[in-house]
Amino acid sequence: xxxxxxxxxxxxxxxxxxxxxxxxxxxxxxxxxxxxxxxxxxxxxxxxxxxxxxxxxxxxxxxxxxxxxxxxxxxxxxxxxxxxxxxxxxxxxxxxxxxxxxxxxxxxxxxxxxxxxxxxxxxxxxxxxxxxxxxxxxxxxxxxxxxxxxxxxxxxxxxxxxxxxxxxxxxxxxxxxxxxxxxxxxxxxxxxxxxxxxxxxxxxxxxxxxxxxxxxxxxxxxxxxxxxxxxxxxxxxxxxxxxxxxxxxxxxxxxxxxxxxxxxxxxxxxxxxxxxxxxxxxxxxxxxxxxxxxxxxxxxxxxxxxxxxxxxxxxxxxxxxxxxxxxxxxxxxxxxxxxxxxxxxxxxxxxxxxxxxxxxxxxxxxxxxxxxxxxxxxxxxxxxxxxxxxxxxxxxxxxxxxxxxxxxxxxxxxxxxxxxxxxxxxxxxxxxxxxxxxx
Amino acid sequence: xxxxxxxxxxxxxxxxxxxxxxxxxxxxxxxxxxxxxxxxxxxxxxxxxxxxxxxxxxxxxxxxxxxxxxxxxxxxxxxxxxxxxxxxxxxxxxxxxxxxxxxxxxxxxxxxxxxxxxxxxxxxxxxxxxxxxxxxxxxxxxxxxxxxxxxxxxxxxxxxxxxxxxxxxxxxxxxxxxxxxxxxxxxxxxxxxxxxxxxxxxxxxxxxxxxxxxxxxxxxxxxxxxxxxxxxxxxxxxxxxxxxxxxxxxxxxxxxxxxxxxxxxxxxxxxxxxxxxxxxxxxxxxxxxxxxxxxxxxxxxxxxxxxxxxxxxxxxxxxxxxxxxxxxxxxxxxxxxxxxxxxxxxxxxxxxxxxxxxxxxxxxxxxxxxxxxxxxxxxxxxxxxxxxxxxxxxxxxxxxxxxxxxxxxxxxxxxxxxxxxxxxxxxxxxxxxxxxxxxxxxxxxxxxxxxxxxxxxxxxxxxxxxxxxxx
Numbered sequence: 040x041x042x043x044x045x046x047x048x049x050x051x052x053x054x055x056x057x058x059x060x061x062x063x064x065x066x067x068x069x070x071x072x073x074x075x076x077x078x079x080x081x082x083x084x085x086x087x088x089x090x091x092x093x094x095x096x097x098x099x100x101x102x103x104x105x106x107x108x109x110x111x112x113x114x115x116x117x118x119x120x121x122x123x124x125x126x127x128x129x130x131x132x133x134x135x136x137x138x139x140x141x142x143x144x145x146x147x148x149x150x151x152x153x154x155x156x157x158x159x160x161x162x163x164x165x166x167x168x169x170x171x172x173x174x175x176x177x178x179x180x181x182x183x184x185x186x187x188x189x190x191x192x193x194x195x196x197x198x199x200x201x202x203x204x205x206x207x208x209x210x211x212x213x214x215x216x217x218x219x220x221x222x223x224x225x226x227x228x229x230x231x232x233x234x235x236x237x238x239x240x241x242x243x244x245x246x247x248x249x250x251x252x253x254x255x256x257x258x259x260x261x262x263x264x265x266x267x268x269x270x271x272x273x274x275x276x277x278x279x280x281x282x283x284x285x286x287x288x289x290x291x292x293x294x295x296x297x298x299x300x301x302x303x304x305x306x307x308x309x310x311x312x313x314x315x316x317x318x319x320x321x322x323x324x325x326x327x328x329x330x331x332x333x334x335x336x337x338x339x340x341x342x343x344x345x346x347x348x349x350x351x352x353x354x355x356x357x358x359x360x361x362x363x364x365x366x367x368x369x370x371x372x373x374x375x376x377x378x379x380x381x382x383x384x385x386x387x388x389x390x391x392x393x394x395x396x397x398x399x400x401x402x403x404x405x406x407x408x409x410x411x412x413x414x415x416x417x418x419x420x421x422x423x424x425x426x427x428x429x430x431x432x433x434x435x436x437x438x439x440x441x442x443x444x445x446x447x448x449x450x451x452x453x454x455x456x457x458x459x460x461x462x463x464x465x466x467x468x469x470x471x472x473x474x475x476x477x478x
Numbered sequence: 479x480x481x482x483x484x485x486x487x488x489x490x491x492x493x494x495x496x497x498x499x500x501x502x503x504x505x506x507x508x509x510x511x512x513x514x515x516x517x518x519x520x521x522x523x524x525x526x527x528x529x530x531x532x533x534x535x536x537x538x539x540x541x542x543x544x545x546x547x548x549x550x551x552x553x554x555x556x557x558x559x560x561x562x563x564x565x566x567x568x569x570x571x572x573x574x575x576x577x578x579x580x581x582x583x584x585x586x587x588x589x590x591x592x593x594x595x596x597x598x599x600x601x602x603x604x605x606x607x608x609x610x611x612x613x614x615x616x617x618x619x620x621x622x623x624x625x626x627x628x629x630x631x632x633x634x635x636x637x638x639x640x641x642x643x644x645x646x647x648x649x650x651x652x653x654x655x656x657x658x659x660x661x662x663x664x665x666x667x668x669x670x671x672x673x674x675x676x677x678x679x680x681x682x683x684x685x686x687x688x689x690x691x692x693x694x695x696x697x698x699x700x701x702x703x704x705x706x707x708x709x710x711x712x713x714x715x716x717x718x719x720x721x722x723x724x725x726x727x728x729x730x731x732x733x734x735x736x737x738x739x740x741x742x743x744x745x746x747x748x749x750x751x752x753x754x755x756x757x758x759x760x761x762x763x764x765x766x767x768x769x770x771x772x773x774x775x776x777x778x779x780x781x782x783x784x785x786x787x788x789x790x791x792x793x794x795x796x797x798x799x800x801x802x803x804x805x806x807x808x809x810x811x812x813x814x815x816x817x818x819x820x821x822x823x824x825x826x827x828x829x830x831x832x833x834x835x836x837x838x839x840x841x842x843x844x845x846x847x848x849x850x851x852x853x854x855x856x857x858x859x860x861x862x863x864x865x866x867x868x869x870x871x872x873x874x875x876x877x878x879x880x881x882x883x884x885x886x887x888x889x890x891x892x893x894x895x896x897x898x899x900x901x902x903x904x905x906x907x908x909x910x911x912x913x914x915x916x917x918x919x920x921x922x923x924x925x926x927x928x929x930x931x932x933x934x935x936x937x938x939x940x941x942x943x944x945x946x947x948x949x
Contacts, residue, residue, distance in 0.1 A: 085548075382866070394881035397848070407872035409891050412863035416891040422846075422878040423885060 041079040042186065046102045047225065049075075052193045055106075062172055063164060070182035070192035077186040086314075089370040089402050090341045095310045096284050101225040101256055104139040106161065106196045111135045111143035120218045120247055123278075126470075127243075128463035129211040132157045136217040139196045139226040153207050160198035160229055170202055174231055179262035179290040185314075188288055191227050191260040198229035198260075201242060203269075208239040212272075212461060219248035219283065225256040232262070234269040236294075241272035241461055247307075251282030254309070261289040265297040267321060272300045274464060278471060279307035281336070288314045293353070295321030302459050305332040305340050306471060312341045319346070319353035330359035331455045331468075333475055334367030334399075344373040346388065348381040351411075357388045360455050362448050363399035374406040375418065381411050388418035393425065393451055395444075445476045493749055493776075495716035499586045499689050503608065505567040509692075510560050513537060516662050519565045523631055523665070528642075536651035536661030543655040549841070550779040550808045555753060558723045562694040564663045566608040572629055573613050583607050590716065592685050602627040604684040606697060609665040620678060626671035627682055630698050633669025640671060645700055648731035649759050656755045660696045660729040667697035667728065672707035672738070681710040681743075686726075688717035688752070694725040701731070703738040703766075710741040712932070716776070719749040723778065726752055732760035734768045736790060741769040745932060748776035750807060756782040764790030764819075771927060772799040773936060774809045783841060785814035788822035788850075798924045799828040800936075803836030803868075812842035812874075817853035817883070826857040829921050832868035839871040844885060851882035859889035862920055864913075 043049075052071045056064040080087040113121050116135075124133075132146035134157065141159030150157075156167060163171055176182060182189035199215055219226060234240055246257065257279070265271040277285055285308040293299040305311045317326045332340045346355040361369040371390040392401035403420040425447050433443035452472055456465045505522060507515045516537050520530040545552055573579050576593050587593060587605050596603040602616035604627070611629035620627070626637065634641050651661035668684050688695050703709060717724060726748065734740045740760070748754055754777040760768040770784035786795025797813030815824035830838035838861060846853045861870040872889045894916050902912035918925075918937055925933045 379866075392878070394878065394883075397881055399881060400879045401876075402878070403874075403876040403887070405872075405874060405887065405889075407861075407870070407889060407891060409861070409863065409871070410869045412866045412868055412893045414863075414891060414893065418872070418887075418889050420874070420876055420887040421885060422876060423883060424881050 040075045042098055042190070043075060044099050044101070047098065047190070047194070051103055055194065055196065059164060060168060066176060067193050070176065070189045073182040074186060074189035074193055077189060080186055086343050086372065090310070090312060090339065095339065096256065097254055098256070100223060102223065103194055104196060104221065104224045104226045106140050109137050109140045109142035111137065117218060117220065117249070120216060123245060123247060124216050126463065126467050127214050130214040131209045131211045132213050134159070134199055134215045136197065136215070136228065138219060138221055139228055141197050141199070150207070150209060154204040155207060155209070156200060156202035157213060158200055160195070160200050160231065163200040167200065167202070170200065170233065171231070174233055174262065174264065175229070176260070179264070179292055180260050180288060187258060187286055188260065191229065191258045191288070195227040195229045195260070199231070201232045201240070203234045203238040203240045205235040206237045209241070212241040212243050215242070215244045217244065217246040219246070219255060219257060219279065222251040222253035222255055222282065225258070227258045230259065230261045232271065232273065233264045234266060234271045236266045237268045239270040241274070243274040243276065243461065243464060245276040246279060246285070248279040248283055250280035253282070255283045257283050257285045259285070259287045261287065263289070263291040263299065265291070265293050265299040267295040268297060269294065270298045272459065272461060274302045274459070274461060276304045276464070276468070277307055277311055281309050283308045285311040287312070290316045290318065291326065292318045292320055293324035293326055296323040297321060298325045300327040300329070300459065302329040302455075304330070304468060306475065309337065310339045313343065315344045317346050317355060318349060319355060320349050322350045322352040324350060324353040326355040327458065328355065328357040329455050329458055331452055332361040332369055333452065333472060334361070334369060335364040335475065336367065337365070338367040340368070341370040342372070346375045346386055348375070348377045348384045348386055351381050352383045353381070354385045355387070358455055358458065359389070360391045360452055361401060362393040362395060362452055363401060364395040366398045368400040370402045371420070372404040372406070374408060375416055377409045377411050377414050377416065379410045382413040384411060384414040384416065386414070386416045390420040392422045393448065394422065395425070395448070445473070448476060449473065493719055495590070495747060496719045496749065497589065498718045499582050501568065501580070501582045501689070503566045503568050503690070504570055506563055507565040509563060511564050511659070511663065515564050519663055519665060522565070522567060525634070529634065532646065532651070533662050536658050539652050540655060540658035540662055543658060546655060549781045550810045558725060558753065561722070562692045562725050563690065564694045564696070565665055566690055566693055567610055568608045569610070569612055572611050572632070574615050576613065579613050583612055586687060586689065587613070587685065590685065590687070595683070599680055600683050601678050601680040602682045604629065604668050606666040606684065606686045608688065608690060608693060609695065611666050623676050624673040625676060625678070626669060628669045630664070630667040630669045630700060633700065637669070637671070640702065641669065641700065644702055644731065644733055648733060648761050649729050649757050653757060656727045657729050657757045660698060660727050660757070664696045664698035664729065666695070667699040668701070670699070670701040670711065672703045672709045674704045675706045677708040678710065681712050683712040683714070686713060686715040688724055688726065691720045692722050692724060694727070697728045699728070699730045701740070702733045703735060703740040705735045706737040708739040710743065712743040712745070714745045714747070716747050717749045717752055720751050722751065724752050726754045726756070728756045730756070730758040732768065734760055734762045734766040736764040736766055739767045741771060742784070743771040743928065743932070745773045745936065746776055746780065750776065750778050752777045754780040754782065758782065758784040759787065760785065760795070761787050761789055762793040762795055765792040766790065767794045768796070770797045770813065771924070772797065772811065774799070774801045774811050778806065779808045779810065781810045783812045783814050785816070786824060787816045787818065788824065789818050791819045791821050793819060793822045795824040797826045798927060799826070800921050800924050801828070801830040801838045803830070803832045803838045805834035805836060808837045808839070810839040810841060812840045814843040815845070815855055817846040817850040817855065819850055821852045822850060823853070824855045827924065828859040829924060830870060831862045831864065831917060831920070832870050833864040835867045837869040837871070839873065840889070841873045843875045843877070844887070845877045846880045846883045846885065848879040850880050853880060853883040853885070855885045857887040860920070861889070861891045862917065863891065863893050
């Protein structure tokens, strides 16, 4: 029973489950049993080859953050959280999660009257049990998918439910701000997004924290369903301080003729691991998958993506870019899997890495597994340094080397942002990249 | 598209190297692998003590290592290994003239066209039948210049110091389970030394034939290309088709000294009941070049990733690989390049064709160590799928620790386009001809690097395999 500790054990699960409806209690206990059964991933597994959990994650001392009734006001909230919220543009609704408990939700009343549901997961247990029973940790991220999927399904304390009814379109993004302040803790949060047929929504999740002296684990489980003809954009901005281990497990399920795009940005945390599986289950489904990371110091980013073409005539295009300074290290392991019968698939995958220092390191494993013959698939990966011609050009125009380098890095990473022109996100990230470049 | 039955029916799609030679070996070990077999092999070869120790230690390593769980399906391999003969000695001693080779064995190689090729285009020829080299010869002009082209056993006997200095240094026994196995039971293969500054203008060739049923062949080749030399070595492999499975596991070690240029070409056309698990590696020193040209057409399962360890500044390595997987075949091939010195360059080009239920896998590694500045590497993989039951995979590993490097990988997967076929057929070709032409065009960038005779042969093989393939 690897990973069962003084604080992470069946008593903790029982304490959370007490008072919950029976179906949810059962689901937690089953997930815990699955967690106990599953061995801790080691570097002997292909998916964990470059991230040694033994060294990177100190599970033994972590205490789970319990749910606490919290309120949010700009006066008492951390300055950085308030500043980042104020930098956001218009929204259809906000949600604030503080140390794993939702402290604030608001939603445009016009949307609420159309049946849009946007609330804390904890509230949803009593107000929308039918949605959670159907979708929460069932078909997208069931406990059986892996050790940490099971851990989150057993120990989640709160999170977000967004439900968009058939045909409803949201003009502005839904914005979620999450904040972590505590050291030595384990935070388990879930996000569930269900976009019914023909609906449209974009969703931006931003997670922030102070620098922490002692490692905390932040586990985010994200399940996104786009039904037939729905259009969903999911954006995750991870901009925590140093100290945390961020574990983001995401699965997107794209129905017939739907569009389900994702953008994952990793700039913060000491270690950040992303597992993203895009399922194209309906014919004509589309998924653009964008990713960007910028590491320095001893940051370690590990991206594990898969594009699962189950249905024919679907399209997916992945672009992940990373810039690495200091002793930072990035891993990209991505797979395009075209299942038998998924004819007329178009699937692409590109990973590009920029090494900015002598001690940075990038590993790239872009994989293909193709079991249908009438497909167009390609992938590419590059690792290199700043383009010397670009630098030379800028310097010949009178820029210092430093400024020229900064511009080339911004241009390199900016390609990803330019593909998803979502209100405020591009400006915010461009600024964040510049800040990081200035050190 | 309709199946082109007529061409399949007349049997052109069949393996053309299926013929069994009736003969009685002079010695055959028991089935399976154990210490007794290892001691027998060593005794049969009258080896020095150190080699027996080397073999026995390798056997221990082999027994301790688990079966790989990646790559192809090896689930039945242990059963196969229990049944095969690890050592079969076909004749008493190796010959230098075809006239002295026993008639039935000579006939086998004549049917494969080896003596004819030797006269026309080769600098030297080695022929291995079952576990031993039965023939080895080198043209006199190269012999006079100090070139050594011998069986591996004679290399050990006649050049003990040179042999021991390099043997097992490029691929240690413990490198992987099958290199350990080979190190325990190796038999046959070539020992090659190209002296400083000598440039061979025609290739050396070794031909490997397995004739017996349930036979394991474990050739071991050691090649040393001394400073500034240049040579090309070709190996070819065939076997008859049996209902039971056979096993081939070679270890090829190559040392390319400063400024030398070495090319190693494999045309592997084992029958479809053969497991082919081979370790090939070259150490490439300062300003030297190593080229692997790897053609895998036969076997049931091949797992083979020719490697270049670029150890000296300015070294260059390349791996050019063609794989063809027909019904029931799995070619799990690729290449590895390790950049361990500055200003090193490498290239991997892989082309695969999967037909019927065939599966082609590219698996490769490109590694740049810290300090190997200005390393440049480019990897390109193209896969062609012929039927909807075919499968292709691409698994590259790119591990970069040096900022001042430039590394790229690209892969594409495609199908033979209906438009391409339609165009060629509108010009009067039938479907099979059109398909063969498109496939030839696909592999042409690699085929053109082969000596003419082999390029013709490769194209002919592909054409035969493509007959009746339009589905």
